[in-house]
Amino acid sequence: MLSDIEYPSDLRKLSSAQLPALAQELRKFIIDIVASKEGHLGASLGVIELTIALHYIFDTPNDQLVWDVGHQAYPHKILTGRKNRFHTNRQLGGLSGFPKRDESAYDTFGVGHSSTSISAALGMAIASKLKGDTYKQHIAVIGDASIASGMAFEGLNHGGVTDANLLIILNDNAIGIDPSVGALKEYLTKAKVGRKPKTDNIIEALNFKYYGPVDGHDLPTLLRELKRLQSVEGPKLLHIITTKGKGLKQAEENQVQYHAPGKFNAHTGELLPKKDVQAPPKFQDVFGLTLLELARNNPKIVGITPAMPTGSSLKYMMDEMPDRAFDVGIAEQHAVTLAAGMATQGLTVFCTIYSTFLQRAYDQIIHDVALQNLPVIFCVDRSGLVGADGATHHGVFDIAYLNCIPNLLIAAPSNEIELRNLLYTASLGLSHPIAIRYPRGRGTLLNWQKPFENFVVGKGICLSKGTKAAIISTGTIGANVMEAIRISKANLAHYHFPFIKPLDTKLLHTILAAYDTILTVEEGTIIGGFGSTIVSYATKQKYKGTLETLGVPDTFIEQGTPEELQHLCGISINALVERFKGL
Structure with a gap:
């Protein structure tokens, strides 16, 4: 029929x-x-x-x-x-x-x-x-x-x-x-x-x-x-x-x-076996396993998620410490203000919310957390282009909508080890709230569970030196930049800024003085994003060179694989190779 x-x-x-x-x-x-x-x-x-x-x-x-x-x-x-x-x-x-x-x-x-x-x-x-x-x-x-x-x-x-x-x-x-x-x-x-x-x-x-x-x-x-x-x-x-x-x-x-089971046998219902190869961890698991490790040694740590314990991997902590990890249901606003209330009492609160869902609690971030300067640790999962879920789920706006909020720190680690160390640093106690953004899917490192190291807040890193131009990236999109530089064999410097806010203005001043051409790369919106912050600072410094921002354009990006969508935005490896050759 x-x-x-x-x-x-x-x-x-x-x-x-x-x-x-x-x-x-x-x-x-x-x-x-x-x-x-x-x-x-x-x-x-x-x-x-x-x-x-x-x-x-x-x-x-x-x-x-x-x-x-x-x-x-x-x-x-x-x-x-x-x-x-x-x-x-x-x-x-x-x-x-x-x-x-x-x-x-x-x-x-x-x-x-x-x-x-x-x-x-x-x-x-x-x-x-x-x-x-x-x-x-x-x-x-x-x-x-x-x-x-x-x-x-x-x-x-x-x-x-x-x-x-x-x-x-x-x-x-x-x-x-x-x-x-x-x-x-x-x-x-x-x-x-x-x-x-x-x-x-x-x-x-x-x-x-x-x-x-x-x-x-x-x-x-x-x-x-x-x-x-x-x-x-x-x-x-x-x-x-x-x-x-x-x-x-x-x-x-x-x-x-x-x-959402992935591929399976339509006749039997059994999930298709994965290839028997060791794979890097999902970023959500780096968060979940690291948080559990930190919580075992710090009784003040609590975790909160709005209805995503499995998706965020807070489930690891919920299973072992059910009295310190909370699924509050589909209630992002409540999750954020609950975290704020806990923070007033001296708890170290990790609030994990998908980037696209954190949009639903914007007033609470401003009014209940940042205005009172409460050191809530927002773990912003699924940041960037998430792929097949499409326009309703891409986490491409968080840099722009968080960047304008006073008191709030914003960090974007380049890999699993940096995420782990940022979580550790935040757990030691910060004087401000912080948002740590990381993508959907797997990272690139197998041996990521290294001994903890303290992160210096607001400090950028030079990843490679070059003379023709400088590339400044933030977050895991830096891996695309590094590979594109390698393939194109371009003589380019590459700087990674783990902190979008506060910006490492000392390093940025050095970059502006040394290069006539600078490109910023991010997996977030160009308007109001990381690159726009660089442009604003460069304008104040009366920078005379060429400064171009690459990222998600001013349109809603539809569904597709992450690689396809990165290419549409000009930030895939192949797209960056062509752009770097042009430099």
């Missing part, structure tokens, strides 16, 4: 009795492609039946459907005109891994970060009412991990006092990427087994009509409930229970690993 379905209008030609068989076809289609192309698996397998039911009952895209985060939107994409291009998912020039407005009229709202669906769908519902489109339905699908976030509660708080035609589907599977945490999760667990009386319903207390919980894999029940709710006016919530990874045994049993 799937071969005959391009759009929901085709889906609606089927009888309801045919839909369970279609669900099996759709599940197999996703498994077959993700097994070879990679992507987010478990979340999409968990909403197969829900996706079919929503597009079968509602008149999408006239009725407006908003997916939260979007990890689970693969079946939605396949049923809305993108089936034949689904094999290009998350590839350069292909489909985005997340709903995207300019990709399809069925993607009513672009997402990639969590907890936005209720506010967006409520805004659409209010707008429809103002325009007189009272027949339209507005549906937000949100998970039990995302609904615990502050923004989701803000949307519920507002939606409950409107007469907007809003339906929230609470997709409750007790897991986001890692298992859900917190008091709301415990409340929902009790609701599933009927231990919460009707008079103690948190959803109804917020003026939403509550329905459920119902089995989210039971298509007849889903169809019946959604059809009934079409005629119920005002704000309402349907609580459905699903299993992440439904239909693939390994994905059901190991939901964390099969969130």
